[in-house]
Amino acid sequence: MELANIEKLVEKYLNAETTLQEETTLKNYFTEGSVAPHLQEYAYMFTYFTAQKTETYTKTIELEPKKSKRRNYKWLSVAASVVLLFSVYIGKQEYEKYQALKQFEQISKGLRLLSQNLKKGEQAVATLYTYENTVNKILK
Secondary structure, three states: OHHHHHHHHHHHHHOOOOOHHHHHHHHHHHHHOOOOHHHHHHHHHHHHHHHHHHOOOOOOOOOOOOOOOHHHHHHHHHHHHHHHHHHHHHHHHHHHHHHHHHHHHHHHHHHHHHHHHHHHHHHHHHHHHHHHHHHHHHHO
């Protein structure tokens, strides 16, 4: 009867349905030494599990300390700030040049209009002088 019970427990163990008490029963059965021949393959597994519980790693593990990447980010943020300030300064200078050029064009256009109007006035005055000269010739 015990062998049938062990076979059922092995089947439950393989399906991951056993409790801790049932697993302890299986471990005790397979580590005692009197195991049925058709269950011998499971004896190797349970003896391995018990042997591995006592094994410990005795060597020291040397870990390299991690290098902080914060320094790189600090310098990166400083460099980005400098580039931003430089680009704002250059952009402001270019904008002022553009505004000065725009004002120069507007002033040039206004002076051209003034020059054209003065030429028209000069021509009108010249025709008046011509008219006055003819009147003076007639009256003399």
